[in-house]
Amino acid sequence: MRVIDLIHFGIEQLELAGVDQADLEVNLLLGFCLKMNRSGLFLAATMEVDASRESEFLTLLRRRADHEPTAYILGKKEFWSLPFLVTPDVLIPRPETEFLVETVLGVIKGRPSQSGLALDLCSGSGVIGIVLALETVRTVIAVDLSAAALRVARMNALIHQVADRFVLLQADLFNAFIPRPIFSLVVSNPPYVGRHELQVCVQPEVRDFEPWLALDGGKDGLDVIHRIREMLPRLLRPGGDFFMEIGADQGPAVLELFTGENGLAIFDQVEVLPDYTGRDRVLHARMMV
Numbered sequence: 001m002r003v004i005d006l007i008h009f010g011i012e013q014l015e016l017a018g019v020d021q022a023d024l025e026v027n028l029l030l031g032f033c034l035k036m037n038r039s040g041l042f043l044a045a046t047m048e049v050d051a052s053r054e055s056e057f058l059t060l061l062r063r064r065a066d067h068e069p070t071a072y073i074l075g076k077k078e079f080w081s082l083p084f085l086v087t088p089d090v091l092i093p094r095p096e097t098e099f100l101v102e103t104v105l106g107v108i109k110g111r112p113s114q115s116g117l118a119l120d121l122c123s124g125s126g127v128i129g130i131v132l133a134l135e136t137v138r139t140v141i142a143v144d145l146s147a148a149a150l151r152v153a154r155m156n157a158l159i160h161q162v163a164d165r166f167v168l169l170q171a172d173l174f175n176a177f178i179p180r181p182i183f184s185l186v187v188s189n190p191p192y193v194g195r196h197e198l199q200v201c202v203q204p205e206v207r208d209f210e211p212w213l214a215l216d217g218g219k220d221g222l223d224v225i226h227r228i229r230e231m232l233p234r235l236l237r238p239g240g241d242f243f244m245e246i247g248a249d250q251g252p253a254v255l256e257l258f259t260g261e262n263g264l265a266i267f268d269q270v271e272v273l274p275d276y277t278g279r280d281r282v283l284h285a286r287m288m289v
Contacts, residue, residue: 001054004045006030010061017065025070026061032074033057067204079127084156089148090125091214097189099275100245101131103282104187107241108136116184116237117141121173121228124214126153126166128187133162138185141167143176146213173227179234186236189245190228194221221247222257229257233266236287244283246272251280258285 001009010026019025027038033056036044049057063073071077071092077084079093080101086092120129123142130153133140144150150168157166169176193215198207206215217223225244232242246254251272258270268288275281 001049002045003030003034003041003047003049006049006054006057007041007045010057013061013065017067019064019067025064028070028074029060029064030057033060067208069205069209072209080131082131082160084125084127084130085152085159086125087148087152088209089146089211090152091189091210093125093127096275096281097128097245100187100189100243100282101128103273103284104132104185104241104243105135107243107284108185116240117182118185119143119183119187121186121188122190122214122224123153123168124149124189126156128189129153129166130156130160130162132185132187133157133165134160137165139165139167141169143169143171143173145170145172146211149211149214173224174231174235177235179231181235181237181240183235184237184240186232186240186242188228188243190217190224191215192217192221192225192245192247192250194247195219197221217247220253221250222253225250225254226257232285233287238287239289240287242283242285242287246280246283248279248281254283258283 007026007030011022014022014025027041031037031041033053060073064070069092071086072088075085077086077093080098084093118132118138118140120140120142123129123144126142129140129142132138142153147170150170154168157163191214195216195218198215236242255272258267266288267285269286271284272280273282273284
């Protein structure tokens, strides 16, 4: 088939399967097989595709029609305009997490650098910690419960040449640390999806392919967040900052969690920041000095 014929066929198949943005997805898959970007595919529209490349594309197309995410099929995903390896052992990086990183950098880059360590909690593929290491030239400790996820993070740190400033640690949240104030910056994208929502509401690309360990936040999505709130004050330095990605409907509950029960005696600033769509997305809390 010609390039244009494969594109039309692919779009038809993905639309029948109920895949969103079928044209974009087909261009990504075919471009991967032919090593072309979208412009290259347009210019090569009438080119005949050899049988081996056509077969490879049709195999990838079938996987996408079964709702396997394109990022897992291709083994990579762009984040912060950088390429990152992804496998089914880690969440696929999302724009919401880019907003989290942007928020962190917007706060900490304008002030004198603090002593104390930086922590990427629930690190997954390492995208948050690696970007922080690149943008701030800080050493970042990356903690995750999953050894498989940490292997992916390690490969990404090597690719982006920050492995000497990106320390990997397998642990359940803060449990590997002696409870003393050692961190001046903690950033986290914890599991925060409610279990019922995860079972019946989310897209099959998420429910059936992404790791539940990194998604499942318990009945109301707040189980892990409660544990972080309980342990955080013992490890965050005076004046230290905590940033966390949250669900769009969790702002009031998380704000209450961090301001209630003597929270205001622990943190001198607590705020929930909306993303560019106006939805609650990031909690920022600063320890009392």
